[in-house]
Amino acid sequence: KLIICPNGEDKAKDSDYISIYLAMGDTSSMPANWEVNAVFSIFLYNQIHDNYLYSLGITRRFLGVKPQWGFSKFISKKFLTDPSNGYLVDDNCVFGAEVSVVKKEAFAIECLSLKNFEIPYKRDWKIPNFSKLGEFWKSEEFSAGGHKWAVKLYPKGTGDASGRHVSVYLYYYGSNTGTPSERVHTRRTIRIKNQLYDLHHKYTNTAWYVGSSDNWGRDAFMEIATITDPKKGFIVNDSCLLEVEISVKAVVQVSPLPIKK
Template sequence: MGCYLFEITAMETREAPPAHLLVKVESFSLLGTCGIDEYETTEFVAGDYKWRLIIYFNGKNCEYVSVSLAMADTSSLPANWEVNVVFNIFLYNQISGNYLSSPGRTRCFLETKSEWGISKFISKKIMSDPSNGYLVNDNIVFGAEVVVVKKDPIIECVSLNNINIHYKHDFKISDFSKLNERCFSEQFIAGGQKWKIILDPKGSGTGTDIHVSIFLNHLGLERVQACFTLATINDPNKGFIVNDCCLLIMDIHTYLGSRSLQWD
């Protein structure tokens, strides 16, 4: 069936060791002397499946080491089986104590495609230089981590009907110049949902001490925010503050929708 190889453009570094396999290859230089071009690790289990890491010391390109992940035992799997996994291959840095890792890739393992690999995992020149920390005292350590992607998603379908319903709510604030803290409107209903208007005279976030902040607070998870500069909101010539009273008029547009756990 062969190995299906792909290339990666960049490697990652992490502190945590791989979760499923570490394999130390001692007397690495003797592999070439003995004519050993590849090595298959012992079986390991991840996601209820058995796997092997295969290291191709001469790779598809003699300047690189190639690695692959293969399913080790598929005899008990049903016909037309399919296993989707995200896997990483690791190389231990014996100087820094961290791991060079291939970025996670999702691959589909099938009866006719049960081995996936990386054609250019690491160049032999970089790996063989002891100062890089990978091959030290003729020893090198590889690793693997496999996460099986289970096919049991929660399916949700959101349907928005093209019905735009407009609501307006007034919020009158007296003694505006004396406000030091947030003030809240009474709770009101719009679009079948509960809301409140919040005014923060000192501003919020990047608008602190610069703007007055106004929030439309859905009494659930979402909110809508608008801001006005203090210079504008306190300008009686523009009619925003009259007799130390501010009237906020909030226009709300809602769209009717429905949600289901399936779609056609």
């Protein structure tokens, strides 16, 4: 958008001139550290001679701390208001701008923190009334390694495993401090414990969680026929024992790059 100051931006210095600036419009949807590089010219239409008074194209960087650029002395008021010059006709003048965006980007820095938790975090649940569970069972949110997690179990499976396998997932809900941790590297184990024998069913994997609400698990975690067989020992008195084991190995935090004023 154009901002026109008919009495100059600085009345003490520019009162004899028209000041005009090109400014960013609505930036509410842009990140706090937005940046736009643009080449622009500002022009004033001559309504008598059908030509333009214009500034040469200049390149400027528009930022949150500097959202506008222009000219404090674009044209003198005396020259503009002289009817013979053709810029002010019937008390109307026509300003315009030509803008070419070079690039629009937001910078960020990433900080990698390596963790050394020799003893992994373990959490156990006893899930009662397993045969009466609905579509899924979900744990309460819990903390491990400075981050928030939850477990979700589908007793009848989900996706391609529906009707054949139990599906289990570990969800990531961000750091305890609210820091925008974009990636968390973990070693995690999901285990359904055998209550009769030392033959637990587990799956272990090491990988990254990317962003809050990311999840990892297995659609086909365990065959329904196996977990529901009373001779196998995974369900006793209609109760299942579920355990997760989490080791946070590294955290990458992303934060805006400070903008120099």
